[in-house]
Amino acid sequence: MPFARYRLKGRMLCRAAAIGVMLGLLTGCASQSPSILQPVSPKGRAEADLFGFILAITVFTFIVVEALLLYAIVRFRTRDPKAIPRQIHGNRALEFLWTAVTAIGMALIFILTWRTMTAISTPPADALPVKVIGYQWWWEFQYPTLGIVTANELVIPVGQPIRLILTSGDVIHSFWVPRLGGKMDAIPGRENQLWLQADVEGTYYGQCTELCGTSHANMRLRVHAVSREAFDRWVEAQRAPAVSPTDPLAQQGYQVFMSKACVGCHVIEGTPAQGRAGPNLTHMGSRTTIAAGLLENTPENMARWLDNPQAIKPGVRMPRLGLTPEEIEALVAYLASLK
Numbered sequence: 001m002p003f004a005r006y007r008l009k010g011r012m013l014c015r016a017a018a019i020g021v022m023l024g025l026l027t028g029c030a031s032q033s034p035s036i037l038q039p040v041s042p043k044g045r046a047e048a049d050l051f052g053f054i055l056a057i058t059v060f061t062f063i064v065v066e067a068l069l070l071y072a073i074v075r076f077r078t079r080d081p082k083a084i085p086r087q088i089h090g091n092r093a094l095e096f097l098w099t100a101v102t103a104i105g106m107a108l109i110f111i112l113t114w115r116t117m118t119a120i121s122t123p124p125a126d127a128l129p130v131k132v133i134g135y136q137w138w139w140e141f142q143y144p145t146l147g148i149v150t151a152n153e154l155v156i157p158v159g160q161p162i163r164l165i166l167t168s169g170d171v172i173h174s175f176w177v178p179r180l181g182g183k184m185d186a187i188p189g190r191e192n193q194l195w196l197q198a199d200v201e202g203t204y205y206g207q208c209t210e211l212c213g214t215s216h217a218n219m220r221l222r223v224h225a226v227s228r229e230a231f232d233r234w235v236e237a238q239r240a241p242a243v244s245p246t247d248p249l250a251q252q253g254y255q256v257f258m259s260k261a262c263v264g265c266h267v268i269e270g271t272p273a274q275g276r277a278g279p280n281l282t283h284m285g286s287r288t289t290i291a292a293g294l295l296e297n298t299p300e301n302m303a304r305w306l307d308n309p310q311a312i313k314p315g316v317r318m319p320r321l322g323l324t325p326e327e328i329e330a331l332v333a334y335l336a337s338l339k
């Protein structure tokens with residue numbers, strides 16, 4: 001009987017190990033996956049190193065404890081159900097040893113955590129400030145020193161520290177871009193700080209990580225880390241007011257936009273649209289996604305979004321406006337022209 005149980009435990013252990021290996025491979029292989037184990041920033045690397053060190057200590061502890069356990073099971077097993085092992089009580093040397101070793105391990109983890117935290121908590125003096133405001137269920141990014149307001153996609157130059165000032169327009173959200181390191185709550189009426197930096201050009205995925213309502217899981221974001229020249233070009237384009245459409249269809253889209261409720265919720269600089277309930281659309285055509293990273297910014301997806309935002313993002317604060325297919329087509333052309 002004890003042997004059957006022993007074998008069952010072995011099978012469970014094997015299964016757990018297999019799942020662990022699979023998870024490890026998944027996080028290791030999918031290079032696009034937003035994993036803290038693939039940092040691309042000084043801060044992210046410091047955190048990943050600390051994680052690796054703590055993991056090593058805990059895995060070592062696990063192996064030692066399990067080995068002792070298995071040794072005891074095998075070494076002292078008996079087929080006699082009435083047998084009682086020799087009773088011992090207390091062993092000062094052993095107890096001292098395992099208390100001391102544990103205490104040293106914990107102290108080491110504490111010291112290294114403390115050192116990492118102090119090393120990465122203060123943003124460098126030359127950091128570029130960006131105000132981040134969380135809303136149900138999208139992000140506003142303001143660059144106060146550059147006079148730019150955009151949404152859902154944070155564009156930054158590589159190698160440049162960015163000082164984020166986080167707050168919220170409604171409920172508590174949390175800003176997290178795993179590969180850039182660190183995570184911070186965005187709280188109404190409060191300003192929290194978090195700094196980040198990307199050392200490699202690329203697009204990094206982020207996610208709201210504080211349950212904030214129906215579409216919390218659909219509150220994503222992207223960070224585009226680009227070269228300094230590309231960033232300067234982007235800044236110049238973003239600072240300009242919206243282009244006036246020249247294409248007849250886009251012109252028609254402009255008329256639709258200005259005559260519908262859109263103006264009450266969206267800003268398009270240089271036009272009468274000055275509503276602040278939704279994302280700034282002045283340069284919507286330059287963004288790669290729609291609705292906080294939910295859809296790629298293509299004409300088909302934009303048409304789907306305008307036709308029925310609720311169907312794409314449950315609970316969304318943008319109503320279905322009952323637009324005709326012609327109006328949608330014109331709006332899509334207008335929004336795409338807003339580079």
Ligand code: HEC
Pocket residue numbers: 136137138151152257260261262263264265266277278279281284287289290291292293306313316317318319321323331335
């Ligand atoms: C009651 C306010 C309201 C009205 C009216 C409204 N919107 Fe929106 N809109 C929003 C909100 C809020 C969002 C953000 C949705 C989200 O991602 O959660 C949004 C998102 C968008 C987006 C995606 C922006 C991005 O950065 O991903 C576009 C494009 C858009 N609206 C266009 C329009 C157009 C065109 C109209 C008029 C036909 C319109 N909206 C009417 C509130 C509104």
Ligand SMILES: [Cu+2]
Pocket residue numbers: 134135137172173174208209210211212216219
């Ligand atoms: Cu949120």
